[in-house]
Amino acid sequence: MTTGPSRIFDEFAKLMTDAAGAAQGFKKEAETAFHAQADRWLNSLDLVKREEFEAVKEMAVKARDENDALKARIEALEARLAAQD
Template identity: 60%
Template sequence: MQTRNKIFDDLSQLMTNAMGVAQGAKGEAETAMNSLVDRWLADRDFVTREEFDAVRSMAQKAREENEALKARLDALEADKG
């Protein structure tokens, strides 16, 4: 009976160690994949969200200014005519 418990204890310890190794490998694989994706994105020269939002804001302001200038030109042309 004692031998049987020893076998189960050894098997349990082996499985516990295997799970620890698997979890460590999973963590290393995730880190490697994140690093690979970060390098790939950096090589593609993508803009950050902050840069995109800044340029979008500038474009919106320019569009509003163009619309205001167009309205002024239309008003000047109407006065001439």
């Protein structure tokens, strides 16, 4: 059995190792709790995810382009009708 200063250092090293493990566990629990609370808070704000926003934005651009093309087509048809009169 180890005695004297060597045993004290061994016990101190074990204590520090245990303390470091406990600190890491606490850090992980605190991060998990923080992320869960942040998720709940963000969900309560009724925000839209970036991917969903970009998808809807793309759909709106496509719809606007289609509307512009249809408007030009209608104007061309109206001009042909007016020319026939």
